[in-house]
Amino acid sequence: MMQLILGGARSGKSRFAEQTAKDSNLNVTYIATAQASDREMQARIDHHQAQRPKHWTVIEEPLYLADCLIELDQPNQVILVDCLTLWMSNLLMHENAELQMQECLKLLNIIPILQSELILVSNETGLGIIPMGEISRRFVDESGRLHQQLGEIAEKVVFCVAGFPMILKGEK
Template identity: 50%
Template sequence: MAAVSLILGGARSGKSRYAEKLATDSHKEVIYVATATAFDEEMQARITHHRQQRNPEWFSVEEPLHLPEIIHEYASASRCLLVDCLTLWMNNILFMTPDMSPSHYVDRLVQTCRTTPGELIFVANEVGLGVIPMGKISRQFVDESGRLNQRMAEIADHVTFIAAGLPMTLKSK
């Protein structure tokens, strides 16, 4: 099984920066897996900004939906895969495959992590700390994201929560 780290935090908490430092500190070849999709101009600007901020030495893969397949394809003992982020991946699942159960995708991801070599770092938003959303799809998104984070935390060797750029260790094996 890969060494799995889960980095959680709110928007602009510093979670991506922390995950990128972990990837750099691994001293392995880093594969950056981005899950964002540009549904509008504002999101396109965010994606462009993220691309410009990435280490130019890292190989990047942009995959909004087929995360287990990408991990299987690129993972090796000599690599560190940084996935940013699981929350956007869940958003893509809900909107791109509305007839599929999100748990199907999550089960495949967990199984892939259990059978993959190397180091895996996942970034995810902690979306359950705010108010309960009013709309059905928004509540489903919060519920499914929370379930995903719990499943990943269960198999992770390390879970870190970031607030105001400061890491708090939640789990360390």
């Protein structure tokens, strides 16, 4: 089963995803996509680390998410990926201009064959004004396309607002 959990910054999406993983009573592997490029980002990473159970396996993978999922895949476990929009930023800023498209396609192709339960967390980027800069517009566009494609194949899609999950697709 694959779940997509979307929401804005500080919407409660990560907390909801982590609680969902805990409630599964399965072993959890957490894939972190963030890179600490400055003090503020390091503080965010530290906050997330403090919230997670210490017994979870944590893998840091900023670029090659699909390969990481294939390597970790096994039945009777949850893999929680937080977050896809940081992953998208990493891909878009990479020197290889083709990497973003290649890695997104690879991810979409491997998800249906995974045996693990999969929880994907991402920021909903399409609710604001159209950004002024080209890279910002591309980020919003590519994130939105990826969310739509993932939403199609997900068994469950949840949108978090003010700490409250709203189920968009799947069980009520």
